[in-house]
Amino acid sequence: MKIATSRWARLAALVVLAGLVSACGLPRSGPNKREIYAGSVQRQGDAFIVSVNSRVTRATSVVPSYGLTAGFLNAGVIGSDTIRPGDTLGLTVYENVDDGLLVGEGMNSTILDEVQVDAEGFIYVPYAGRIRAAGNSPDRVRTLITERLDTQTPDPQVLVRRLAGDGASVSVAGGVGAPGVFPIERPTRTLGAMLARAGGVVIPTEIAVVTITRGAHTGKVWFQDLYSEPRYDVALRDGDRLLVQEDTRDFTVLGATGTQNRVPFENQTISAIEAIAQVGGLQTNLADPTGVFVFRNEPQEIAQQVLGRTDLIGPQRMVYVLDLTEPNGIFEARDFAIRDDDTLYVTEAPFVQWQKTLAALTGSLGTVDSVASTAAAAGGN
Structure with a gap:
């Protein structure tokens, strides 16, 4: 009689534990692939889910393009001794x-x-x-x-x-070695030369952006473009204000990766594979390499080009899927550009949930035995 009671108590405890695991769910880093696909437009959701291929990569490879207007580009070099009102x-x-x-x-x-x-x-x-x-x-x-x-x-x-009178001068601020107000002299008549006069750029040059403010007009240019595109090394004017800042773009990484955080851009462009590497790669014991997703609000023009449609209105929620196990999956991830405010999410492998379920149950066997023993003891009394 005691053995039967013990068995019934053990079975009841296991049923209770299984029910709790099923009802409450197990800890995880986010939705799985099935749940993400359930939110697609094709399934009455509000996001377009698109598998990344070379055509999609070409349509979405948009990087910020800074440049200067004709007013900056066409300005001639002024003399270092130019007279101004008040002199x-x-x-x-x-x-x-x-x-x-x-x-x-x-x-x-x-x-x-x-x-x-x-x-x-x-x-x-x-x-x-x-x-x-x-x-x-x-x-x-x-x-x-x-x-x-x-x-x-x-x-x-x-x-x-x-x-x-000091003659023509400009102010230089931000990420330079010696911010200040400097006269436009013969060696410092252009943007690049003036930045050198101010001590040079002291922030990473790969993401340094130079802003020029001249009256009511403002222009931006990548610092590196001053050397790769000589036309951007424009002539300065009295009263110009120069500001050197780091690029403010970033993206978010979640899921089964080395870290989960907002990550600043380290270069003017960054690919999906570089973004994954930047946060320590995939967690080999958790990640599903077939479920790498990029969530993005895509401008109307690009969304229509990606989807081959002309009836979309306004920005669209897009979810791009990268399968790193495909023969060209690594190449596609290497070519797919990450953009500002993107969310890169890596799902957990399906077996991970099974492992968690088994761990939750087997880790509770001691509790089950304790419950069964207590029940058996109560039955014996």
């Missing part, structure tokens, strides 16, 4: 006559000190009138004054010098 100039006028326009009797020259450039960029010189100074070099201003005076006095000679 103060000193003028010396020599005349080859005893009684000149500006020169007093018995003298051969006259000095006009502290001639200030007004807000509109002009100076006033007696007998020469208003002369455009801002935007010109002192040598050019000398020529303009000489041409005006030449019709009134023979062979005038004019000297122009800057007495006050």
Whole structure:
């Protein structure tokens, strides 16, 4: 009688444990492949699930394209001594006559000190009138004054010098060795040279982005493009503001990988296989290499190209599937580009859940024996 009671108690305990495992589920890192596919549009879900192939890879290989507008690209190099409003100039006028326009009797020259450039960029010189100074070099201003005076006095000679004012300058901030305000001098008239003058870029050059702000206009360019695309090494202008920053793009990794985290881009472009490697690869005891998924909100144009449709409206939820066990699976993962805000998710292998179930049950045998023993003891009493 006691043996039968013990068996019944043991069986009842096992049934209870199996029911608890079935009802409550087991710990896991996320949905399995079956549950992801259940959320597809084809099964009344709201996401398009697409297997990655060479055509899909080509359609989705979009990387951020930074560039500069024509206003930046077409700007000519300015001189290091360009005059600007607010500067103060000193003028010396020599005349080859005893009684000149500006020169007093018995003298051969006259000095006009502290001639200030007004807000509109002009100076006033007696007998020469208003002369455009801002935007010109002192040598050019000398020529303009000489041409005006030449019709009134023979062979005038004019000297122009800057007495006050810093001339053209730019500010450099962010990831450079020595941020500050720097004058535009002969060696630093272009973007690349000015960054070198500011101590060079001290953040990883692969992801360094340079922003130029000129008045109400802003442009961005990859730092490396200054050397691979010389046209981006543009001429600077007075008041330009340069900011060097790290690329802010990142992606999220979840599931059976070496780590689960938000991961910043380490290069301008990163492939799915590089993204997996960047987080330590797949967990060999957990991961299902046939279930590598990339979740993304795809722009309408790209989604239509991927799906071969023209009736989509607005961004679409897309789930791209990579099967690393396919003959070309590694190649497809190597070519498939990860983009900003992507979520890379690796499912667990099916047998892992079986292992967890068995572990949950076998790990509870001691509890079962204890329950059975207690039941048997109670029956004996």
